[in-house]
Structures are given as structure tokens and as C-alpha cells.
Amino acid sequence: MDVTVVLVGPTAAGKSALAADLARRYTAEDQPAEVINADSMLVYRGMDIGTAKPSKVELAEIPHHMIDLREVNQTTTVAEFQQLARAAIADCQRRDVIPIVVGGSALYIRAILDDFEFPGTDPAVRTRLENELARQGAKWLYQRLSEADPLAANRILPGNTRRIVRALEVIELTGRPFTATLPERRYRLPDVVQIGLTIDRAPLDARIADRVDAMWAAGFVDEVRRLATAGLRESLTASRALGYRQVLRFLDGEITEAQARELTIGATRKFARRQDSWFRKDARIHWLRYDRPDLTSAAYALGGPRGIGAVPDGLAGTPAVED
């Protein structure tokens, strides 16, 4: 059996807990399963409290992949992640283990599941473009993109410097236009079942606030302080993680600790809305309410032996669209 189960949904909806329960359920049915993390920040060692990383106990009980692979001062990219995660899935399947992919970033999920190809990158080119951006300004760089690839320029807004730089980089490296078009939503593997958790805004916001409070109580600030000495501040990726960025600002004396906590809650809520709006578009996802009592069974029924992707009677949820 080589089904790939994928759990998606906004942060704090309970994906990790469901993944663990599901893995236990499979194991109980004599079908080993392992969890493959698809969250960008869980790959960094030491980022535990702020990322709500599964506990040591849980990691010992259920094998997890794609966790604690890098130091915080290293930069990991989607492309690398894609490669490693796909390898992990293949490895599971070779061993007749069901991979349960869990993640909150739709780009990462799609990069793993769909025919997503990243055209490559070159630090030297990137640096040069960024210098040009700094020297000549966004308008100038956007003008260059308009000339090199009008179609891409049309789809990228003049103020979105990050994407302008990337587009020019791709054009320069490949010699072809940067078609800012995402590939179709088509799985590259057979038997993929995507399950999404739906949760209304009000309870989600409450859960986020509770989680952030719990993080603080668990010593989050100390964790960030520790990581700061390991180069967190200088990292391009890890330093931007929700909560970490805000606590760094507190440690730098820019804001108070209370403000850092409030800003973390706000940024996390905003992130959850972004996650929603992306996942919502994917018609392949089977939605389940986060709080249904038979959540694990429902998920198991979707991905289990009864039939790949078969929606159990009366178990279907509704997409994450309110009102």
C-alpha cells in the first residue's frame, strides 16, 4: 500500500496532534506510519518552543522526518526542502511505511506533491541584483523587468521587490522568460490524500492566543536569547519566524516584552488567514472540522484501507469559508 497522507490547515488547528494520533492508529492496525514535517521552521535545531515542535517524547515514539536538520544560522530554501521531503517519502514507501506529511505552508506542500520545478539560483547574481535594487531603486529594477519579460512584469507589482529580483535572476540564469505561472494542481505521486482541518476564526484566534501565552510560560524568551548567541539574528530565514522575530526586537530593546507577545499573536493570526486563503483554493483537499470527536477515525477512513480518498458517509466537513 503506498498511499501518502497529507495533513494541512492553519497553524494551531491541531495538525501535529492529529498526525501523531493517525500514526498510532495505523500502527495499531499493523501498518507502520511515519510523520514527515512540511513546516519550514521545524528543520532548525533549537527552535522548539516557538515552533510548537513535537516533544522529545513524541519524537521518540513516532519517527519524524525533516526535523532538526539545520542550525539556525543556516538558510534552507523551498527547493532543498522539496528534495529532502520527496526523498523521505520515497524512503518510507520503500520500507512499506505510510508517510504522513504535515505542514502549514501551501507552497511547501505543493512543492512536494505537485510537479513543481524551481529554476535554480545563484548567490552572485542574486547579490548583484540586490545591490542594483539598493542603488537604483525599485522603479528602475521593475523597468528592467518590464523590458526583459513584460508578461512577468505584468503579474508582479512594482513594489514587490523580492519577486522582481527573483524574476530577473531566473531570466538571467535560464535565458528564458520568468513565467510567473504556477503549475497545475496535479499530484506527481499516485494515491495522495490531502486532509485539511477547518476551524472558525473566533476559536482559531483564541487558540493562537493561548498557544502564544503557553510558549511564553514555557520559556520562549530564553530560547530566543540562547539562539541569538548561535546566530539567529543574522539568519535570513530563521530570524523571520513568527515569534522569534518579535522576541529579537524585544531583546534589542526596540519594544517591550508585552508588546512582543501581542505582536506575535497578531502576526500569527494574520499568517493563519494567509494559510486559509491558499489552502481554500485547493479542491483536492478533504476538509474535516478540527473539533469533531471522531477526527482521527475520520482521517483514518479517508487515508485508510477502506479506500483511498473515499469520503466516509456523513463525515465530510466544509471548506474553511465562513459566512
Next chain:
RNA sequence: GGCCAGGUAGCUCAGUCGGUAGUAGCGUUCGCCUGAAAAGUGAAAGGUCGCCGGUUCGAUUCCGGCCCUGGCCA
């Protein structure tokens, strides 16, 4: 009780020398997204301008009274 400063968007505030107000920040809602994605970005909605009267063609703006908030003095 007296004096002073305020009451304008869900919150914090601008502004209107009288012509039904702001590209405001935050929040909300809805979008976009190809090697930083827990990142980066766009747009929209939203106000009987504290209440009641007066002056005026016309009041959120001027005048009077009242209510509320904060501060100072008794």
C-alpha cells in the same frame, strides 16, 4: 464644586479659517504568490465627526446648554 484638555472608523489619532471628513497607522475582509513562504505583497469595506438647541442657504467646524473621559485646584 471651579479651571484646563479632550470626545471624529472596531482601536489610536489627523483634519475641516462653515460647503456631510483622512492615499493615516493598527485591526477586519478579500486577493496575489516558483530557490527567504512562519517570507513578500495588492485592494476593499468601515464614520448620522458625544447629545440637544441656536445662528446660517448650509454646522463635524461658530455660539449656548447638557453628558462622558482625563488632569489640576478646592
